[in-house]
Structure formats: C-alpha cells, structure tokens
Amino acid sequence: QNRKKEMTALHKQQASRGRFLFCYLLGLLWNTGTGQIHYSVPEEMEKGSFVGDIAKDLGLKPRELSERGARIVSGGKKQHFALNVRSGSLVTAGRIDREELCPGALKCLLNAEILLEDKVKIYGIEVEVTDINDNGPRFQEDEVDIEVSEQAALGMKFPLPNAWDLDVAMNGLQRYQLSPNLHFSLHVQSKADGAKYPELVLERALDREEEPVHHLILTASDGGDPVRSGTARVRVIVLDANDNAPVFNQSVYSVSIPENVPVGTWLLTVNATDPDEGVNGEVTYFWNIHNKAKQIFELDNHLGRISTVGNLNHEESGFYEMEVQAKDNAGFIARANVLVTIVDVNDNAPEVTITSLTTSVPEGSPSGTVIALLNVHDQDSGENGHVTCSIPSNLPFKLEKNYGNYYSLVTSIALDREQVSVYNITVTATDLGAPPLSTDTHITLYVADVNDNPPTFSQTSYSAYIRENNPRGSSIYSVTASDPDSEENAQITYTIADDTFQGDPVSSYVSINSETGVFYALRSFDYEKFQDLQLRVTATDSGEPPLNNSVSLTLFILDQNDNAPEILYPTFPTDGSRGVELAPRSAEPGYLVTKIVAVDGDSGQNAWLFYQLLKATEPGLFSVGLHNGEIRTARSFLEKDALKQNLVVAVTDKGEPPLSATVSVIVVVADSIPEILSDLSIMETPEATDNSKLTLYLVISVASVSCLFFAFIITLLALTLRTWWKSHLSGVDSDKFGAVPASQFVGTDGVRAFLQSYSHEVSLTTDSRKSQLVFPQPNYADTLLSLQSCDKNTPLLFSSNSEFSKGNQNMVQVSSFLCHFTTTQC
Numbered sequence: 130q131n132r133k134k135e136m137t138a139l140h141k142q143q144a145s146r147g148r149f150l151f152c153y154l155l156g157l158l159w160n161t162g163t164g165q166i167h168y169s170v171p172e173e174m175e176k177g178s179f180v181g182d183i184a185k186d187l188g189l190k191p192r193e194l195s196e197r198g199a200r201i202v203s204g205g206k207k208q209h210f211a212l213n214v215r216s217g218s219l220v221t222a223g224r225i226d227r228e229e230l231c232p233g234a235l236k237c238l239l240n241a242e243i244l245l246e247d248k249v250k251i252y253g254i255e256v257e258v259t260d261i262n263d264n265g266p267r268f269q270e271d272e273v274d275i276e277v278s279e280q281a282a283l284g285m286k287f288p289l290p291n292a293w294d295l296d297v298a299m300n301g302l303q304r305y306q307l308s309p310n311l312h313f314s315l316h317v318q319s320k321a322d323g324a325k326y327p328e329l330v331l332e333r334a335l336d337r338e339e340e341p342v343h344h345l346i347l348t349a350s351d352g353g354d355p356v357r358s359g360t361a362r363v364r365v366i367v368l369d370a371n372d373n374a375p376v377f378n379q380s381v382y383s384v385s386i387p388e389n390v391p392v393g394t395w396l397l398t399v400n401a402t403d404p405d406e407g408v409n410g411e412v413t414y415f416w417n418i419h420n421k422a423k424q425i426f427e428l429d430n431h432l433g434r435i436s437t438v439g440n441l442n443h444e445e446s447g448f449y450e451m452e453v454q455a456k457d458n459a460g461f462i463a464r465a466n467v468l469v470t471i472v473d474v475n476d477n478a479p480e481v482t483i484t485s486l487t488t489s490v491p492e493g494s495p496s497g498t499v500i501a502l503l504n505v506h507d508q509d510s511g512e513n514g515h516v517t518c519s520i521p522s523n524l525p526f527k528l529e530k531n532y533g534n535y536y537s538l539v540t541s542i543a544l545d546r547e548q549v550s551v552y553n554i555t556v557t558a559t560d561l562g563a564p565p566l567s568t569d570t571h572i573t574l575y576v577a578d579v580n581d582n583p584p585t586f587s588q589t590s591y592s593a594y595i596r597e598n599n600p601r602g603s604s605i606y607s608v609t610a611s612d613p614d615s616e617e618n619a620q621i622t623y624t625i626a627d628d629t630f631q632g633d634p635v636s637s638y639v640s641i642n643s644e645t646g647v648f649y650a651l652r653s654f655d656y657e658k659f660q661d662l663q664l665r666v667t668a669t670d671s672g673e674p675p676l677n678n679s680v681s682l683t684l685f686i687l688d689q690n691d692n693a694p695e696i697l698y699p700t701f702p703t704d705g706s707r708g709v710e711l712a713p714r715s716a717e718p719g720y721l722v723t724k725i726v727a728v729d730g731d732s733g734q735n736a737w738l739f740y741q742l743l744k745a746t747e748p749g750l751f752s753v754g755l756h757n758g759e760i761r762t763a764r765s766f767l768e769k770d771a772l773k774q775n776l777v778v779a780v781t782d783k784g785e786p787p788l789s790a791t792v793s794v795i796v797v798v799a800d801s802i803p804e805i806l807s808d809l810s811i812m813e814t815p816e817a818t819d820n821s822k823l824t825l826y827l828v829i830s831v832a833s834v835s836c837l838f839f840a841f842i843i844t845l846l847a848l849t850l851r852t853w854w855k856s857h858l859s860g861v862d863s864d865k866f867g868a869v870p871a872s873q874f875v876g877t878d879g880v881r882a883f884l885q886s887y888s889h890e891v892s893l894t895t896d897s898r899k900s901q902l903v904f905p906q907p908n909y910a911d912t913l914l915s916l917q918s919c920d921k922n923t924p925l926l927f928s929s930n931s932e933f934s935k936g937n938q939n940m941v942q943v944s945s946f947l948c949h950f951t952t953t954q955c
Contacts, residue, residue, distance in 0.1 A: 172227035184217025191217030198246025228295035262353025268361035276460025280370035292349030299352035308346035374461030401455030417452040475562025492546035513562035546576040580618040580672025584610040610668035618672040626665035690784020692730035725758035735784040744777035
C-alpha cells in the first residue's frame, strides 16, 4: 500500500510537470500577444485575501476596471479568484487547498483570465499556490506486524510501513525515527523520485524462546515549522527458521490500456517464487498502493492477477505507479513496481462556454459589432482535444479567433430589422478525434427597433360614473394605450395633467398607476360639492426620444343618500331655553299653529321630505302635513287639555336607506297672561317638604337664582339698547339671510322651499279687575326675519298703565313668563 501511494504521488508529480510545461508554452504565446501576469499566494488563505494589484499591473486605475466592465471568466471551470473592482485587486474567492488542487505536485499553478467588456480583451493570470505545513505525516495503519525468523542473518532488512505527507518540499516527509531497541535499527532508503522508505535492520540475533515479540514505535516527521509527526506501532513477531525470501521474476511490470476498457479487464500477472519448500515456499501477494488506486485495480492474492474493478478516466489520471509485495509464510517480503499507462480515447465532446453575450443589437449597427465571446475547451488530449468552431455560411456573422481558446462572434454586415428581426445562430465546436465529436451552442439575437410610433388610446375620450362617499384608495377606472413598437419603445407610462380643480391640484383628488393606467381615488367624493371632474391623461413611451398621446377623462359623481334632513325652523336658542308656539283656546280645528321647515343636501328622491308626528301630549289634538310640515289643530281645545303641549315631529327623506331628523315643539294654550301665570305656578310649585335638612340648600338656591335673574335683566336691557342704537344707525338688517327673498329659501338641489313665519301679536290691556292676553289672526311674515327679530332679543312693549306701574312685582312676573315661554331670547 505504501508503494502504491508512492507511485500515485510520482504520477501526480509528472502530471503537474506536464501542466507546468503547458502553462509555460501558454505563457510564451501570451508574451507574443497581450502578456501574462504572475502572482503567488499561500494556500488556506481566508476568502477575500489579497493576491495582486490587477489595476496597477494592467496600467489602469481601480475605477477604470468597473467602467470598462472588467470581470474574471471561468471558462467552464471552478474559479478560485475574484476581482475587487473598487480596490482594483485580485482576491481569493474561497479557501484554496493546494493538496486538493495539485496533489503531489512540486509546483501548483492556477490560471485565470480577466475580460475587459468594453474592448472585449482577455488578459491571462497565473497564480502559484505555495505550500504551508498544514498536513502531518500519516501512516495508513496505526499498528503493523512484522514476522522475522529467529535464524534471520544479522543485517537483514525488513520493510516498514511508509508514511504519507500531502505537503511538499520541506513541509513534506523528511525523516523517520525508531524507538530504542537492542535488536533492531532503522535504515531509510531514498529513491530517485525523492521518496523515503524505512527499513528495519536486524542488529542482534533473535531468540524466540527468550523474547517472542518485540514492540517498536516508528515516528515520521516533516520539516515544517512547527514540525508535524505521525507514529505507527510495529510489532515484530519472531518465527521459526525460514531463510529464503520470495523473488519477483522482474522488478518492474508495465502495461498500457485504453481508458474505455470495461470493468473486470485483466491487465497483467505478477510472479514471485520462493526456493523454500512446503509452507515456507507459499507466496501471497499484497498491494502497497493508495486507497484511490484500490478502487480501480484489483490484485488476486494467490495468483498475482491484476484487473480493473472501476472505470478508467484519462482526464482524471493518465498514469498509475503501484507496488506489489510478495510474502511467504516466514514473513519475508519481496517488492515489485507496476506501471499502468491510461491511453486517451476521444470520449469527451468539446465544451463551449459563452463568456460574454449581447442578446440584442440596434438595427443599422456597423459591421464587426461583437455579439458574443466564446470559450472552447475539450478535456481530451492531443488531437482528441484540438477543437475547431464554425457557423452556418448563410448568416451575416463570422467567427474570429481570439486569445487562447476564445472566439469572437461578430456581424459581417449591417443588420436590418425590417428584413429579419430575430437570428438563431448555431455555433458548432468539433474536435479532431476519431471519430470526431461535436457540440452545438445556440444563440438567439434580437434586432432592436427604433421608436417611431406614439402610444394610441382605443377611444378619443373616456367617461366613468362613481358613487359619492367612495372609499379612499379604491380603484375607480382604468385606461389602456397600445404601442406597436417593441421593448422599451412599447413600455408606456401614464400620467395626469397638472390641472387645478376648485383651487386644489387634480393630483390631490385622483392618482394613476403609471404602469397599468388604473385610477385610484385619493378622496371620498361628495356630490354636494361637485358633480363631475375633468382629467387629461397622457400616455408616454420609454423610447428615445419619447413619444406621447393624450385623451380626456370625465368622472361623473353619482348622488347617495348621505345627508339627513336639516331643520331650519323652529330653531332653538343655544342658551338652554326652549322655544314655544302660542295657540288660543278658542282656535278652531285646522288652525295653523306653526310650520316645520327642513331641507336636505341630497338631490332627487334622496331630498324628498315627509313629515310625521311621532309623539304628542294629547294624541289627536294636532296633525302634521305629510309634505308641507304644517302643524294644525285637529279638534277644538277642551278644558281638560294641558296648558303645555309637547309635540315631537320626524322629518324623513326618501333615500335608501332613509335618513331622518326630529324636532320638539312646545305649544302653549291660553287666553290670558294671568291664566298662564296661574297655571304655571300650579305646575311648577314644588311640593312642600318638612325635611329641615333642605332648608339651607333651598335658601342658597333661591339666592343664586335671584342673582342670576337680576344679572340677566341688566344684560337684556343693555343688549336691547345696543340693538336699537345699531338699527337706527345702519338702517339695514344684519341677519345672514337678509339677502334671501322674504318668502322663500332655495335648497341645495334647486328646490324652492317656501318658508312662512307664524307669529302672534300680543297686546296686554289692564283694568281694575284683570289683565287680558289677546290673540289676533296669524300674521304671515318672513320666517328668517322673525328669527332675526328673536335673535335681537326685542322685548314686548307694554302700554303705560297705573296697574302695571305701581310696583315691580307684576313686572317681574310678566318678564318671567316671557323668558319661560318665548321661542327666542327676550
């Protein structure tokens, strides 16, 4: 087995020398062309470790590498180096194991090529991977038995197991050491290839009866720093006398065999003889080769026949050197070398790698435009590995030989897209083997178009209908334009014109997906604010120069029932008081008490309003007009009817779903002020209580109310004087509805709502017996003007009378009544 390893190492060294000679010849060709760059890097360096300054050696600045499209091409092989275009340096692409790449070689050279895309120029790089002491000597077996006859002559030598070190030179195996022993010494034999073979030398006669077994330690050391070593235990078994060792009939056996022989093919037979007789003359054969060779070759231990058990491959290894040992029963061993040469056959088709490829060229490009850079490689050797390339002659292209095994595919004439828009190019690589093998590589080339067609819409204008209150961000419409050009010239971008609408940019209302032409609402549209939105959509292609086309889009907003009815009358003050309507007890059925006025911001049937009486103090006493909202008496008043009538009226539109609003109306039924005051005193007088604990709280409450009342009277007088003064100065009405005609109000949908006010003049007369409140017929005036009068806090005027001027008590009662029941502040 050790001999087998030695033969394998020798073969690898010869293969490495062959690769080195090939690299040297390639370097000569390089020097005659573009030149070659040499670097050196130790193995096992971290990924990204510096190897060499490529930019400096090429006479370029680091940034020029990126600008000129510099990159490393692999040529179909694993690439061990990478290019840092920022620093302009060559770095390792990963850990490099020299023993894996160049096993047994004294010099490990790796080649790489750098391509400059702009000039389509190749530069060769040769990197030597130097060895480090990362492997120590190792024995294939940790324990070895050696049988020695007790009659063995002094000075007889016995082979010891070989150690293997994957490192080379000083880092490889340098010396052997044997543990101290009285009977044996160590002798190391060096062969022409530099391999060292340890042997055990008998220095003192053995006596099996005295010591049948000797235990030794064999140590193998390399010359690295630090020194690495390996050990094997050697057990010497002393046998009875056998004084003849086997002998091979020849020291070297050689054979040549094609790599395509089937498994099980017989190669040769080795023969060793022993002059001893009987069992001492029986010979057994053993391998002393590397495990990899054992997977390919088989040795018959008794017959010495060598045959194949695995497939041969010249590309993996073209030569094997193996050691065969013949051993008799006494332990004597003889050695012979077996040399197997693997003859190459043409069993590998050429490999074509597209290093650089342009899939599209503009029509009219000049002759000589580079389409692709191809690398051709064949794993076979000799004529079997020589490759030629060709393309069909009817195509407007040609192949030009480049550096090494590189070919450039270029145009031979200017291309015309109108004649041919797509070319399917077949590059055929054929070797010179017998029979020849070939590989076809297909390249598709597109002739690019120029931008001569603008985008086109299918319609001259577009319109879309959208319901109001749409969700923000939802898609509302889409437009599509087509462009007969290709690629970038047909890529369309949609935009909206930068117009304004109601003082805001259109882009704040809607947005458009520039790629798909889908419109999205950025706002929730309100039909009550606007009914349509005009847009201008532009489709622009990506050509050079770009072409565009525009089309108009109108978005119509559809109404929804999103506005509840709004009560315009009656309106209640904001100070907390409640408005009332007055009705005399003598009113006949059908008497018009007041009218509910409401509007709806929607349009169409969403703004049709209906009035309904929901709740009344006396059911059946009042009725409400379904369409006009007029509150009329349904019957005459009775004595049992309450002074205050609370009515709740609902106003509902005809939308889907319908929306509604309610208003509460208080109607006071009375014929005179004393009657009103009397009824109120009865209604509002609290029940007496004997709870003495409430006395203090009642006193505080009465005092607080009195103070607030006097403050209200003073404020009321001040506001009245101020209003009277302004009315005399300006002579005009300051109410916000002053510009509206007195008898009508226009709704948001154009429907004219007629508003009427129903006010009653109250005159107060006195005599020696009583005061009387008189209700004349209703006076119809502008509702909004009536609201204005109430807002101005105009007080009722009383005629001078001795009965009312005698004291403050009657005045306070009348004022309290008016402040409690009037519809607005008094």
